[in-house]
Amino acid sequence: MGAGAGGLSLRGARLSPEERANSSKSRAIDRALSKDHTDDLNRFKILLLGTAESGKSTIFRQMRVLHLDGYAKEDALEYLSIIHSNCMEALTQLVEACSAFGILHDITVQEDVDRFEGFKKKLRDPEGLVIPVVIGRCMDRVWQSPSMQMCYETRRFRFALLDSAKYFMDNIVRLTEDNYVPTIQDIVHCRISTTGINEIAFNHKKMDFKMVDVGGQRSERRKWIHCFDNVDMILFIVSMSDYDQLDPEDHKYNRMKQSYEIFKTIVHCDLFRHASIVLFLNKYDVFVEKLKTSPLRRSFKSYDGDNSEESARDFIKKLFRRCITDRHKFFVFETTATDTGNIDLVFGSAVAHIVNENLRSAGLHE
Ligand SMILES: Nc1nc2c(ncn2[C@@H]2O[C@H](COP(=O)(O)OP(=O)(O)OP(=O)(O)O)[C@@H](O)[C@H]2O)c(=O)[nH]1
Numbered sequence: 358m359g360a361g362a363g364g365l366s367l368r369g370a371r372l373s374p375e376e377r378a379n380s381s382k383s384r385a386i387d388r389a390l391s392k393d394h395t396d397d398l399n400r401f402k403i404l405l406l407g408t409a410e411s412g413k414s415t416i417f418r419q420m421r422v423l424h425l426d427g428y429a430k431e432d433a434l435e436y437l438s439i440i441h442s443n444c445m446e447a448l449t450q451l452v453e454a455c456s457a458f459g460i461l462h463d464i465t466v467q468e469d470v471d472r473f474e475g476f477k478k479k480l481r482d483p484e485g486l487v488i489p490v491v492i493g494r495c496m497d498r499v500w501q502s503p504s505m506q507m508c509y510e511t512r513r514f515r516f517a518l519l520d521s522a523k524y525f526m527d528n529i530v531r532l533t534e535d536n537y538v539p540t541i542q543d544i545v546h547c548r549i550s551t552t553g554i555n556e557i558a559f560n561h562k563k564m565d566f567k568m569v570d571v572g573g574q575r576s577e578r579r580k581w582i583h584c585f586d587n588v589d590m591i592l593f594i595v596s597m598s599d600y601d602q603l604d605p606e607d608h609k610y611n612r613m614k615q616s617y618e619i620f621k622t623i624v625h626c627d628l629f630r631h632a633s634i635v636l637f638l639n640k641y642d643v644f645v646e647k648l649k650t651s652p653l654r655r656s657f658k659s660y661d662g663d664n665s666e667e668s669a670r671d672f673i674k675k676l677f678r679r680c681i682t683d684r685h686k687f688f689v690f691e692t693t694a695t696d697t698g699n700i701d702l703v704f705g706s707a708v709a710h711i712v713n714e715n716l717r718s719a720g721l722h723e
């Protein structure tokens with residue numbers, strides 16, 4: 358089964374709110390920023406890199422929540438139809454998984470599945486999708502049914518499923534209520550692939566930052582080079598839950614090995630010889646869950662440790678660390694990007710480490 362099975366090609370088909378904002382409202386901010394080019398150069402530039410779905414935009418959104426003014430009602434509403442598309446996609450994947458695994462539903466549940474499928478067929482404008490209240494309730498009944506719960510609990514890692522499927526399905530009734538306005542939690546769980554270059558500027562601990570978010574899909578990686586100037590810190594995001602996944606764009610490759618190859622190329626790029634490298638081992642929450650049923654050794658033959666979280670994590674950490682040379686300032690953290698508190702802590706810590714390291718190299722710090 359492929360990702361996004363069911364034909365709802367809603368991800369990546371349109372601009373994300375970040376991109377729309379970038380091309381209108383925040384262009385004004387950019388202009389204001391670039392008016393004083395020197396000012397812009399003085400900003401500590403962080404470039405977010407990593408493969409598709411690793412969590413770059415989630416971290417980018419967390420910066421807006423933590424260090425800017427978050428999301429006003431009208432900005433939050435820009436995410437509504439994307440969130441509803443995610444909900445449709447998640448339930449489609451789950452329903453298809455039930456069929457593929459031969460899991461049968463009770464008659465009443467099957468009626469709700471049919472109602473959901475009927476609604477999907479009639480959809481004309483996926484761009485402006487709004488799930489009606491009655492369909493939201495129907496989706497909730499399907500999700501809560503014993504057959505669906507059994508499928509999710511016992512097979513969730515055996516088919517392609519949105520990372521935030523459980524979050525959205527657990528909240529489907531609230532998300533489809535009249536007058537629903539997406540919360541920050543809803544926004545950071547939302548999935549839309551990035552197809553442009555997005556920037557935000559913010560201040561943290563009296564330092565001025567500029568963070569740049571790019572798309573991680575193969576076609577998007579070609580654009581990365583346009584952001585390579587004056588980078589102070591590469592924030593490379595690896596999805597830890599990728600260790601047993603095939604690259605959806607090229608089934609010959611393991612997704613984490615692909616991520617490792619890209620990381621290696623980036624850290625060996627001469628343009629970044631003075632940049633600090635920060636590695637986020639992201640989706641740590643999913644990684645811990647996944648290890649219980651999918652041993653690391655099945656995907657990494659050279660791994661001879663046990664299946665404990667510590668041992669598996671250290672192996673992956675070492676693998677990436679091996680690319681680092683002496684001249685690099687390198688820091689690595691385990692992260693769960695959907696957790697605002699975690700990102701606050703880890704980002705603060707990464708910045709503090711870099712500042713200390715810079716002071717040390719300048720001979721100003723022990
Ligand atoms: N459970 C969990 N989900 C996460 C985590 N980080 C990100 N996600 C979810 O993973 C999905 C993909 O995240 P994105 O931030 O869109 O990934 P990206 O790297 O920007 O992807 P591209 O723009 O395609 O390069 C979103 O639904 C996020 O909510 C995490 O640590 N744990």
Ligand SMILES: [Mg+2]
Pocket residue numbers: 413414415549550551570571572573
């Ligand atoms: Mg993105």
